[in-house]
Amino acid sequence: MSGNFYSVRCSDCENEQVVFGKAATEVSCAVCGTTLARPTGGKAEIEHEVLETVESR
Structure with missing residues (x-):
C-alpha cells in the first residue's frame, strides 16, 4: 500500500491530527x-x- 500521511489542522478547534x-x-x-x-x-x-507531509511511502 502506498500513500502519504499528512498533518492536518482543524479550522474549528486548531487540533493537529495525522x-x-x-x-x-x-x-x-x-x-x-x-x-x-x-x-x-x-x-x-x-x-x-494541510500543514506538512509527515511520511511518504
Missing part, C-alpha cells in the same frame, strides 16, 4: 468531531489545512 492521504473512511477530528477528510475512491479529499 490523516492518511488515501483514507477509505471519513476521518473526524478527535477533539470536536468535524470532518477532516472524505474518501473518494482514491486520494481522500482533505477539507482542512
Whole structure:
C-alpha cells in the first residue's frame, strides 16, 4: 500500500491530527468531531489545512 500521511489542522478547534492521504473512511477530528477528510475512491479529499507531509511511502 502506498500513500502519504499528512498533518492536518482543524479550522474549528486548531487540533493537529495525522490523516492518511488515501483514507477509505471519513476521518473526524478527535477533539470536536468535524470532518477532516472524505474518501473518494482514491486520494481522500482533505477539507482542512494541510500543514506538512509527515511520511511518504
